[in-house]
Amino acid sequence: MALFGRGPQTAVLAALIDGVRGGGGGGAVLVRGEPGIGKSALLASAETHASALGFSVVRLFGEPARTGVPFAGLQQFLATVHRLTGERRLSRFAYLGRKPGE
Ligand SMILES: Nc1ncnc2c1ncn2[C@@H]1O[C@H](COP(=O)(O)OP(=O)(O)OP(=O)(O)O)[C@@H](O)[C@H]1O
Numbered sequence: 001m002a003l004f005g006r007g008p009q010t011a012v013l014a015a016l017i018d019g020v021r022g023g024g025g026g027g028a029v030l031v032r033g034e035p036g037i038g039k040s041a042l043l044a045s046a047e048t049h050a051s052a053l054g055f056s057v058v059r060l061f062g063e064p065a066r067t068g069v070p071f072a073g074l075q076q077f078l079a080t081v082h083r084l085t086g087e088r089r090l091s092r093f094a095y096l097g098r099k100p101g102e
């Protein structure tokens, strides 16, 4: 989907992704704005860009119930990579931080 008026923001995310591909160290970007302003659409376009370059894209979601869980985002990431790849060295992370029944 074409994004209107988001050239600078798209360029920041594309440069970060391209930098990783070129051997750069990566980084983090905080995307924030009012509801409906286009945060998800911007990230979707970055995801399309990364996928086109051959990256695997993992989406993580924060939730209020896990705000007290240390490194909840990292745990979610490692558990997701474990699920996708079956990498056995990550198996210890698969259930950390899960609530009973999950
Ligand atoms: N720059 C843009 N060009 C074209 N369409 C856009 C643009 N920004 C947002 N939209 C469209 O507006 C709608 C809302 O955008 P989006 O869902 O990305 O907002 P959001 O900031 O993630 O909202 P929320 O805070 O509710 O998650 C979507 O249909 C999206 O495709």
Ligand SMILES: [Mg+2]
Binding pocket: 039, 040, 041
């Ligand atoms: Mg959104």
